[in-house]
Amino acid sequence: MTETALAGSPLAEMLECPSLFSADELGLRDAVREFVDHRVRPNIADWYESARFPVELVQEFGELGLLGMHLDGYGCAGRTAVEYGITAQELEAGDSGLRTFVSVQGSLAMTAIHRHGSEEQKVRWLPSMARGETIGCFALTEPEAGSDPGAMTTTAVESGGEWVLNGAKRWIGLATIADVAIVWAKAAVDGGRERVRGFIVPTDTPGFSARPIEPKLSMRASIQCDVELQDVRLPYDAILPENPGLAGPLACLDEARYGIVWGVVGAARDALTQAAGYAQERTPFGQPLASYQLTQRKLVDLALEVHKAQLLAINIGRLKDAGTLPKPLISAGKLNNCRTAIEVCREARTILGGNGVTLDYSPLRHANNLESVRTYEGTDEVHTLILGQHLTGHNAFRPARG
Numbered sequence: 001m002t003e004t005a006l007a008g009s010p011l012a013e014m015l016e017c018p019s020l021f022s023a024d025e026l027g028l029r030d031a032v033r034e035f036v037d038h039r040v041r042p043n044i045a046d047w048y049e050s051a052r053f054p055v056e057l058v059q060e061f062g063e064l065g066l067l068g069m070h071l072d073g074y075g076c077a078g079r080t081a082v083e084y085g086i087t088a089q090e091l092e093a094g095d096s097g098l099r100t101f102v103s104v105q106g107s108l109a110m111t112a113i114h115r116h117g118s119e120e121q122k123v124r125w126l127p128s129m130a131r132g133e134t135i136g137c138f139a140l141t142e143p144e145a146g147s148d149p150g151a152m153t154t155t156a157v158e159s160g161g162e163w164v165l166n167g168a169k170r171w172i173g174l175a176t177i178a179d180v181a182i183v184w185a186k187a188a189v190d191g192g193r194e195r196v197r198g199f200i201v202p203t204d205t206p207g208f209s210a211r212p213i214e215p216k217l218s219m220r221a222s223i224q225c226d227v228e229l230q231d232v233r234l235p236y237d238a239i240l241p242e243n244p245g246l247a248g249p250l251a252c253l254d255e256a257r258y259g260i261v262w263g264v265v266g267a268a269r270d271a272l273t274q275a276a277g278y279a280q281e282r283t284p285f286g287q288p289l290a291s292y293q294l295t296q297r298k299l300v301d302l303a304l305e306v307h308k309a310q311l312l313a314i315n316i317g318r319l320k321d322a323g324t325l326p327k328p329l330i331s332a333g334k335l336n337n338c339r340t341a342i343e344v345c346r347e348a349r350t351i352l353g354g355n356g357v358t359l360d361y362s363p364l365r366h367a368n369n370l371e372s373v374r375t376y377e378g379t380d381e382v383h384t385l386i387l388g389q390h391l392t393g394h395n396a397f398r399p400a401r402g
Contacts, residue, residue, distance in 0.1 A: 062132025
């Protein structure tokens with residue numbers, strides 16, 4: 001049974017909190033949900049099994065106004081934070097790989113240009129990226145620098161009026177299909193001081209290469225890559241001129257983390273909805289599985305957790321739109337909702353019994369995807385320490401030295 005079939009049911013009312021959204025917000029939700037129902041659900045099992053990202057959907061995302069939708073101007077939709085969250089939620093109810101594409105394109109690559117780029121860079125790249133005609137990627141993580149991006153070893157050296165980039169990046173979403181990469185490197189600027197800076201790198205630039213990371217047990221309908229930069233020469237104006245330093249990429253990561261706060265609720269909601277529908281139709285010992293006390297307890301416990309995660313996402317979204325969101329609360333949302341979603345999906349799978357390990361049903365696929373989502377844009381440990389520092393005032397990222 002699909003979420004559409006359960007629309008208006010007590011379960012849907014509890015999971016979706018429709019009274020907390022405006023008519024326009026619900027209209028956007030329904031439009032994205034319809035797109036997912038018609039373009040994603042019939043195909044996602046095949047895409048996942050064959051490890052294929054559906055590139056054919058990219059321009060359809062653009063036509064729907066979903067790419068960089070939270071940004072203003074340059075062909076972007078200028079939607080609210082809550083509207084972006086709703087969209088992330090509905091896309092991830094289809095599959096985490098789809099929400100990840102919109103996040104990498106909009107929250108990372110486009111946001112980097114919009115927030116840190118020059119006017120010329122914005123005009124050059126953002127309109128075509130918003131339409132889905134140009135695909136971007138965001139190259140920050142390295143083989144030896146994941147949770148600690150400040151330890152990156154990729155360098156940018158000024159030479160003859162150009163920048164020369166060398167280094168390696170890992171787990172870079174979309175890199176093999178991207179037209180442009182936002183590459184973060186350590187550069188000597190400001191009188192010789194070395195700082196992290198962002199560079200706009202067309203992926204056909206000599207010396208730039210990407211290869212997909214395969215095989216994967218998670219995020220199979222998505223693309224993650226290793227990237228190599230060997231003497232990549234760029235014009236001097238390829239650098240993002242605004243907000244130099246590690247704060248530049250971290251600001252983009254906050255936008256991506258915000259989308260995850262909402263997105264994973266969609267995955268959990270979809271898993272629970274499928275399990276609840278199955279429990280009504282399955283009749284062990286001559287009566288519906290849903291009529292048994294143990295099954296009802298599972299459904300109630302899972303519904304409560306999804307409801308709480310939805311409320312947290314809504315609260316964070318409203319604060320973000322009001323301009324009063326404390327940054328650590330994004331970590332709270334990412335940590336709590338990822339942790340909740342993966343447990344909901346795992347438990348929902350048990351209601352499906354053996355059938356739950358097939359691609360006929362979504363809970364285990366969602367759970368596998370969420371292993372990646374829980375890790376990227378900050379692990380549980382990283383967000384725990386961010387919150388710990390916020391609550392205690394003590395920075396525990398660096399071990400004490402004796």
